[in-house]
Amino acid sequence: MIGFMQKHKKYLMVIIWISTIAFIGAGFVGWGSYSFSSTSNAVAVVGDIKVSIDKMQREYARLYNIYNQLVGGTLDDEQAKKMGIEEQAINNLIVKALMLNYAYDLGLRVSKEEIIQEITSIEGFQNKGKFDEQIYKQTLKDNQLKPKDFEEGIEEGLLLQKLDALLNIPLTPLEIEALGAAYSMEDLVHIEVINKKDIVFTPKEEEIKKYWENNKDIYQTQRGYEISSIFIPLDSIAVEENALEQYYKDFKNQFLDSNGQIIPFAQAKDKVIEKFRDSQAQKEALKEYISLRKGENQEAKDSTIYEGSDEYGADFINLLSQAKEQETLKPIRVNNKGKEGYITAKVVKIIPSQPQTYEVAKANAKEDYVNAEQIRLLEEKATKQLGAFKGVNIGYIGYGSEVELAGLTKEEASDFIRILTTKKEEKGYILLENKAILYQIFDQRVKNSAIIKENLDFLTQNGTQIKSRLVEIEFLNYLSKTYKVVRKI
Incomplete structure (x- = not known):
């Protein structure tokens, strides 16, 4: 996990935010005991609720997609395993199940009418x-969801919304006063800036190689896909006039002005052409998809795409990353070298990522090693100079000051x-x-009371968010002690 974060530093805060759910969960008494009894189709039992394998797989796919998009579609199964995404998925579902148990015990319910x-x-x-x-049934089918499972998810979501409303505890007058006091304080400060770029460090060959050997998991080749598309x-x-007019007639409600009125055909023609072409291209791509899936498509083009490629965009790469060998992907709209269109592809072979050789990874390893050493030396220099x-x-x-500081x-x-x-x-x-x-810090003073009053709403909003987070942590701690959690895997 740490290696992954080092390689993708610009996504670090988002990754930490996603991971927090799992880390908080993992902190509560290890999420119960383990059992290997034959509870059918369950990865865990939380109180009266079974966490099914299907739900775990869907939550895993959701988390995988989030991480994969954050790193530009370069995530593979091996990296996902090192990051513990499966464990995060299970912990997320355990948290959800704990809350649902409590909601049911409080007597909260969701009616059929609310779900509809x-x-x-x-x-x-x-x-x-x-x-x-x-459309409802087809959309669920396309996403491999059963109506029963989807509706159950909607019910659980609505139930958790009701529980969340009960847990929305406002700040007390004393808490608001304390926030105002914290915001009102200002410090008289002297500073000195030390720049990392002023620290010169020239690494030796053996040092770079040692750094690479200790961090091989960071330097991987890109995962690739041999596809037929x-x-x-x-x-x-x-585009023919008759076909355009018929399309406009059938779907004229797609062509509305800002007042919600239907735009006449002549004025909407460019938009009609755009929509018509999109619709027909999608239909043609669906025909190609069927023949490709059956192995009867003679026009398919063979190529190899790597996850860092921008040839068809991140959405297509994301679909490839979730596919299995010999799976055929349904058409998706993409931009191919400036051309909009639909692509359908069969995944012939998946080329897994592998550790790069030292020769290939050397430049990146050197850059990372120099950066790490400069940071170490920067902190060392700061410690030495602090005395004088x-x-x-x-x-x-x-708090909230906006000033220009030299350097x-x-x-x-x-x-x-x-x-x-x-x-x-x-x-x-x-x-x-x-x-x-x-x-x-040489001195401290209190801000003007008018400034505090002016920012009171902002402070209250932030304080409420912090309090909600603290309440959530303590609430989960309470739930983990109230409801028995049994892990099956």
Whole structure:
């Protein structure tokens, strides 16, 4: 997991946010005992609720897709295993099951009418603004979902919404007062900035190689796919006036102005052509999909695509990453070298990612090693200089201050101030991505009361979010002690 984060630093905060759910879950008494009895189709039993294998697989796919999109479609099964995505999926479902148990015990329920209202209000299931049962069933079928399972998920979601409303505890007057006091304090600060780029470090060959050997899992070849595909460009669809007029007649509700009025054919013609071509290209691609799946398509083009490729876009790569060998993907709209169209493809062979050789990985390993050493030396230098530190007086700063600080970008200054407000030490240093900032606090004062009043709504909103998070953690701790959790895998 750590290796993955190092390789994809720019996604680190998002990844940490996703992982938090699982880490919090894992902190509660190991989520119960393990049992290998024959509870059918269950990965865990939480109180009175069984967590099915099907649900676990769907949650795993959801998390996998999130991570895969974050890293540009380069995630593979081996990396997913190292990151513990399956464990996250199970822990997420255990958390959900704990909350559902509590909701049921409170007497909360969801009526059939509420489920129907929720489903029929989903735009994806509507045709011309009205619920269409055929679209509903086909959409679920396309996503390999049974109506019963989908409706159960809707019911659980509505039930959790009701529980969430009960747990939405507002701030007390004392808490609001405490937040105002924290916001009102300003510190008189002196700082000194040390830049990482000023630290020169020249690595030796053996040091680079040792770093590479210790971090081989970071340096992987891209996963690839040998595919047989058909691409139907939109501009390959012939346009005839009669066909356009008929399409407009059949789907005129798609062509509305800002007032909701139907646009006349002559004025809407360009849009009609666009929609018509999209519709016909999709139909042609579906025909190709069927023949490709049956192994009867003689026009398919063989090619190899790697997960870093932008030839057909991230959505297509994401579909490939979830596919199995010999699986045929349903048509998806893509942009192929500037041309819009639909592609359908059969996955002939999956080429797994493998550790790169030292020669291939050397440049990246050197860059990462130099960066790691510069950070180490930066912190070392900051520690040494702190003793004789005098710094530059930057005036009074506090929570929410927006000031320009010499040697720092606007974002770096904001990060420094935010971190400084959490520090208890009067003297120390703060590490940012490329800089170390030595600081010393010489005085403290209270802001003008008018400024506090002006920002009270913002403070209350943030305080409510923090309180909700703390309540959630304690609530899960309580639930884990109240309901028995038995893991099956």
